[in-house]
Amino acid sequence: MSAPQAVLFDAPGPRARRRILIASVVAGLAVLALLVVAVLRLVERGQFDAEKWAPLVDPSTKEFPQVWGLLLDGLLVTLQAAALAVVASLLIGVTLAAVRLSLGRAGRMPLVALMELLRGLPVVVTILYVYVVFLATGLDVEQFWALVVGLTLYNCVIIAEITRAGVQSLPKGQVEAGLAVGLTKSQVMRLIQLPQALRAMLPAIISQLVVILKDTALAIVVLNSVHDLMWHANKIRIFLDNPLQTYFVVAVIYILLNLVLDRLAHWTQRRLSRAGTEKVVDEANAPVEGEPRRSTTA
Amino acid sequence: MEFLTEHFDDFVNGFFRSLSIALWGAVGSLLLGTLLAVFRVSPIPVLQGFGAAYVTLVRNTPLTVLLFGMAFGVPGLGINASFYLFGVVTLILYTAAFVCEAIRSGIATVPIGQAEAARAIGLTFGQSLGLVILPQAMRSVVPPVGSVIIAMIKNSAVVGAAGVGSDLFSVYKRMTSALGYAPLPVLTAVAVAFLIMTLSTGALLALAERRMAVAR
Known part of the structure; x- marks a missing residue:
């Protein structure tokens, strides 16, 4: 995290430290003033009144169980939509990547065009x-499935791109060794390239899951x-008028869910780098993280 | 296809309305995002914390939650504006978090040796920043910021769909409900209009990227 600072600043001396202290105090006061103005405004307009908050935070009100019951019902549908879209995007995305990589230049043209099309369209x-x-073809299904299919169409392309980048960053020797021991091309893809690529790309894939979860709210x-x-x-907003x-x-609910996923991404990344697989990723393209240089910012 | 020839003006107007949301969004979010990135790489802990908190909170909230909170909640604070303005402001506030992170990641790609070399040959702080680091950082910032801008154009469709009026989505709604055209062809035209926006921006950015790429 300290990489940008490590590039931009030398270790501050006593004078610089004093200036930083003064600037910190000024900035702190400015942020504080902003917060005070906002809070005063909220109080003045009655936004902190108990009647606005109680149904959401006070379990003794009669609305509380109803409100949270509805929120949990909704959360369940959100998680279902996200989970279905995630699984489908992963399956289709990885398949797409494998197909695209195994096709020749002419053969993959239509596939690439379709992928670009889906990537260029807004998810909504x-x-x-x-x-x-669905309507035009007379397919009588719930709108829920339109959401799941729509999210899948968009995200499977992204997953395919992530996977393709992962496969292409593997050393050439992996394929050559696979072919040399007599595996077919598709076996090499399935048994050697994809497993390594997916491991290396796991953090990026998990970040995409955050996007899918957030995008369910676009419905x-x-x-x-x-x-x-x-x-x-x-519905609750209209009912409670708050x-x-x-x-x-x-x-807050969405942020907490996403932070959990984010933690998961970091955790997998740490585990993977401990296992030494991060060397699989093309080192020339890996972001420069200046961890041995921490001392310059301390 | 008659809906297209008869109501071509509506589509053109809707296209430019949608485009204007995206353009204001781009200008505003680039400015605010750069400011936030400056906060995050500055040596002042308070500003770093502010920038980090902003990015974490905004980036993990769905755009629609911000949009509805803004459009329905902010008038309760005595601040009134059109849905269009609320929509554009939300889009700016939302995208700025992503622009900030893209700029930060671009700055991080400048190898540390560059700064060390600049100091070693005796350049001052201002010189090494202005002559060595920032010019390189600007270049490596182009691809990540570019993809954020393309994502923002797509998100401007969300703002439009939420109902700012007279954009491509309201053209779609009017033509399919009031005028009774079949939804599929009209929506296809809307989709093509959005593709024109995203794909042409993508092509422009690819061009800029090639011109600004540095061998490292």
Whole structure:
């Protein structure tokens, strides 16, 4: 994390340290002033009134169990949509990457064009498109599936790109050794290239899961009957007439979920680098993290 | 295809309305994101903490939560504006967090030896920053910031779909409900319009990237 500072600054001397201290105090006061103004405004407009918060935070109110019951129902749908989209994106994405890598230049043209198309479309358009196609073909399924399929179409392409980068960064000797011991090309892909690539790319893939989880909340702007967390939040907001408080609580739920996933990504990354597999990633392209240089910023 | 020829003006207007959301979003988020990145790489702990907290909170909140909180919550604070303005401001606040991280990662790619070499030959802090590090950082910032901008164009569709009025999505809604056209062809036209925005930006950025690439 200290890499940028390590590039930009020399270790500060006594004078610089004094200046930094003064600047810190000034900046601290500015941030504090900003917070005070915001809080005063909130108090003045009655946004801290008990009636706005109690149904969300006070278990003794009669609304509390209902409100949280609805939020949990919504959370369940959100997690279901995210989980289904994640699994489908991973399966299709990895397959896409393998197919794309094994095709010749001419053979992969249509595939690449399709992938670029899906990557260039906003996810909301893709989700709505899937729903409209469902309607046009007379397919009578819930909007929930339009959300899952839409998210999958967009994210499988991203997963495929991540996987392809992982496979291409493997040393050439891996393929050559595989072929030399008599494996077929598809066996080399399945048994040698993909497992190593996926291990190396795991942190990037987990970060993409955060994106999928967040994107489930997009359903609300194009579909009207996916009863996810956001949908219930809107109902609660209308019922309790407390938009700031309701969306604040919902934001906290999403942030906590995503931070857990983020921790998971860091944890896998640490585990993987301890196992020594990070050398598989192309070192020339790896981000420069100046960990031995910490002393310059301390 | 008659809906396209008869209502071509509507589509063009909707396209430019959607484009304007994306353009204001790009200008605003680049400015705010750069400021946040400066905070995060500055030697002042308070600003570093502020930048880090902002990025963590905003990046992990879905855009729609911010959008609805802004559009329905902020008027309760006595601040009133059009949905369009609220939408653009939310898009800027949201994208700035990603721009900040992209700029930071770009700065981090400058090898430490560059700064050390600059100091070793006796350049001052200002010289080594202005002549050696920042010019290289600017170049390596182009690809990550570029992909953030493309993602932002796609997110401007979310702002449009949430209902700012007279953008591509409201054209779609009006043509399919009030005018009774079949949804699929109209939505295809809308999708093509968005593809024009994202793919042309992508091509421009690829060009910029090639021109600015450095062999290292």
